[in-house]
Amino acid sequence: MEVTHIAVEQIIKAFLFILFAFFSVFLTLVLFFYFSRKKIVKIAVEKKNQEIMYQKEILQSVIQTQEEERMRIAQDLHDDISSKLNIVSLNTHLLKTPNLSESEHTEITNNIIDLTKKALENSRRIAHDLLPPVFEKFGLHAAIEELVLEFSTAKNVKINYENELEFSVLEVKKQLHIFRILQEVLNNSMRHGKATSISITFVSKNKQNTCLYIDNGVGFNASLGNQKRGIGMQNIESRVNYLGGKLTVQSEINKGVLIEFNF
Numbered sequence: 001m002e003v004t005h006i007a008v009e010q011i012i013k014a015f016l017f018i019l020f021a022f023f024s025v026f027l028t029l030v031l032f033f034y035f036s037r038k039k040i041v042k043i044a045v046e047k048k049n050q051e052i053m054y055q056k057e058i059l060q061s062v063i064q065t066q067e068e069e070r071m072r073i074a075q076d077l078h079d080d081i082s083s084k085l086n087i088v089s090l091n092t093h094l095l096k097t098p099n100l101s102e103s104e105h106t107e108i109t110n111n112i113i114d115l116t117k118k119a120l121e122n123s124r125r126i127a128h129d130l131l132p133p134v135f136e137k138f139g140l141h142a143a144i145e146e147l148v149l150e151f152s153t154a155k156n157v158k159i160n161y162e163n164e165l166e167f168s169v170l171e172v173k174k175q176l177h178i179f180r181i182l183q184e185v186l187n188n189s190m191r192h193g194k195a196t197s198i199s200i201t202f203v204s205k206n207k208q209n210t211c212l213y214i215d216n217g218v219g220f221n222a223s224l225g226n227q228k229r230g231i232g233m234q235n236i237e238s239r240v241n242y243l244g245g246k247l248t249v250q251s252e253i254n255k256g257v258l259i260e261f262n263f
């Protein structure tokens with residue numbers, strides 16, 4: 001009797017122990033999943049916040065560039081056109097002055113002709129800076145060829161441009177983004193990189209339209225990432241985003257710059 005009593009007691013103890021052990025394991029698992037889930041959610045929220053911050057930064061740089069562009073255009077219009085047309089207007093009124101001598105008349109007319117010609121040239125230049133006519137008439141390929149020619153003649157740099165893609169199948173807006181990206185990287189290579197040799201290649205890589213841009217300039221520390229990005233690079237990034245592509249920038253001090261993006 002006594003023996004069975006002890007046995008039952010032991011079985012109950014063992015049962016309680018197992019129950020307790022199961023419960024502890026269960027509790028540990030629940031706590032583990034709860035906390036790891038919380039951590040995952042926290043990381044996801046942090047990532048999302050970073051993305052939002054980044055988008056904000058890009059938007060800000062786009063707005064800032066737009067404002068700077070407007071200011072520059074306003075200044076160009078004011079300095080190079082309005083001021084000249086003003087003098088033309090003054091001169092035209094002078095023509096009405098009674099009893100002008102022949103020579104005065106000639107001088108005023110020459111002034112008007114001269115200034116109108118300058119204003120016309122300037123308005124052409126301003127329009128060309130905004131959008132080269134060759135882009136509208138002959139498309140991106142011709143516009144890049146012209147850009148390359150302008151850079152190589154104005155600066156001491158050799159540029160090799162090769163293209164195996166058909167740009168005309170792209171929307172004009174997309175072509176314009178590619179053109180603006182090239183304008184920016186070329187300016188950077190001259191201004192910051194002091195490059196003497198540049199290569200621009202458009203190829204189909206893994207069935208994706210790809211632009212590969214290389215300069216042999218002084219380079220910069222690209223591993224600093226966002227820290228080093230100015231408005232120009234941010235704009236390039238937002239343009240590549242618009243093109244639905246990916247941008248990679250590789251550079252080290254004294255090792256030139258390699259930029260690749262697809263679209």
Ligand SMILES: Nc1ncnc2c1ncn2[C@@H]1O[C@H](COP(=O)(O)OP(=O)(O)O)[C@@H](O)[C@H]1O
Nearest residue numbers: 188189192193217219220229230231232233257
């Ligand atoms: N091709 C390049 N060669 C050397 N440094 C470059 C080049 N492109 C960009 N950089 C560096 O990256 C920085 C950011 O460029 P960017 O965003 O275009 O701004 P910004 O041209 O207004 O300075 C530059 O100030 C420069 O230090």
Ligand SMILES: [Mg+2]
Nearest residue numbers: 184188232233
């Ligand atoms: Mg720049």
